[in-house]
Amino acid sequence: MRNWFIGILLVFALVLCSATVWADDTPPPPPPPDTTPPVSAITEPANNVTVTTNPVIVLGTASANNKQITKVELVVVGPTGTATSLCTPLQPDWSRWEYRLTNPTNGSYTLHPLATDNLLIQQEVWQTIQITVNVQNITILDTTPPVLILLDPATTQSGTFYSGIRQIFTIRGQTEIGATVTINGNPVTVDPSGNFELAVTTSETPQTFSIVATDAANNKSTLTIILSSVWPSSTPTPTPTPSESPTPTPTASPSESPSPTPTSPPGELRDLGGHWAQQIILAMVAKKIITGYPDGTFQPDRTITRAEFCTILAKALNVSPETNPSGFADVTGHWAQGSIAAMVRKGYLKGYPDGSFGPDQP
Numbered sequence: 001m002r003n004w005f006i007g008i009l010l011v012f013a014l015v016l017c018s019a020t021v022w023a024d025d026t027p028p029p030p031p032p033p034d035t036t037p038p039v040s041a042i043t044e045p046a047n048n049v050t051v052t053t054n055p056v057i058v059l060g061t062a063s064a065n066n067k068q069i070t071k072v073e074l075v076v077v078g079p080t081g082t083a084t085s086l087c088t089p090l091q092p093d094w095s096r097w098e099y100r101l102t103n104p105t106n107g108s109y110t111l112h113p114l115a116t117d118n119l120l121i122q123q124e125v126w127q128t129i130q131i132t133v134n135v136q137n138i139t140i141l142d143t144t145p146p147v148l149i150l151l152d153p154a155t156t157q158s159g160t161f162y163s164g165i166r167q168i169f170t171i172r173g174q175t176e177i178g179a180t181v182t183i184n185g186n187p188v189t190v191d192p193s194g195n196f197e198l199a200v201t202t203s204e205t206p207q208t209f210s211i212v213a214t215d216a217a218n219n220k221s222t223l224t225i226i227l228s229s230v231w232p233s234s235t236p237t238p239t240p241t242p243s244e245s246p247t248p249t250p251t252a253s254p255s256e257s258p259s260p261t262p263t264s265p266p267g268e269l270r271d272l273g274g275h276w277a278q279q280i281i282l283a284m285v286a287k288k289i290i291t292g293y294p295d296g297t298f299q300p301d302r303t304i305t306r307a308e309f310c311t312i313l314a315k316a317l318n319v320s321p322e323t324n325p326s327g328f329a330d331v332t333g334h335w336a337q338g339s340i341a342a343m344v345r346k347g348y349l350k351g352y353p354d355g356s357f358g359p360d361q362p
Helices: 002-018 278-286 306-316 337-345
Strands: 039-044 049-051 056-063 069-078 081-086 096-101 107-117 129-133 148-152 159-162 168-175 180-183 186-188 195-201 207-214 220-228
Touching (some): 056 069, 056 107, 069 096, 069 148, 148 220, 168 180
Parallel strands (some): 159 220
Antiparallel strands (some): 039 056, 069 107, 168 195, 180 186, 180 207, 207 220
16 A cells, blocks of 8 residues: 555656746646547558458558557458458558458458557548459468557567556457467456456566467467566766755645654665655655665755756656757757657657757756
């Protein structure tokens, strides 16, 4: 319960801090979410052709502007009915995808792709093609591994992911219809559309989860993910300069309960004992969102700069620094330029009217 409470306090504290990063005292409303639907299109086969190969291979493309495609499905209307099946990503971003129809029934087919992005917005304008399938009456062995994608964490490849302050994390994914799924050898329920999920407990110690999908022909696909509730520590904490003077200690508002523990915290942060924000700070330090100074202090009442806040927010939201330029001349070469570029591009922060960002401004 304490960990969840600390997590709630952490989010609340970050929201309160965010009001200080704008150019004036009144933060503008957050940018509206991009509700532009994703698009996908079939590139092969062409419309109104006769296909004689088995399996029938459908190739296509997809995009979602600055958002992320999480899956592309193909709606197939054929002689045996209508089915919506998951496609296979040929690129991790779904810019190229494939669908294979093995041992099809001869006849007329109508196909249209359906893309979904990370905001769960589905494609609205459908491209529809019609084909005629006329293959020899030869049944081939299905050797294609089943499609396996994860929707949370959103990935089509194995890797390491961070669940933030979520210690109960739900792994969600999708596989082809009729396939079975195990996670670390334990069967997981798969619904008729191929969706599955499993709630797991994460900790500061990374844990490995092996997700295996098996189809009716015993073909297997595997994704191995490593989950941890701790963010990677990648950005150094700046050393205060002589021009940075400490600010007066703030008085906790009635809604802010001072820490009941007056003793000094463990480790080198020797100036936190009895501070009203001690427990919140320690929780953030434990999550490696923020660290102390080389002299063993934390300086809880010191003014935070826009660059420091940008770095903290990036770690809290698990956003990786970017190499693309931020567009601000006073950020080039700055130690936090990667985090600033990422936060500005996502719309969390903006610069001043004169075109500067002011990374070292409070």
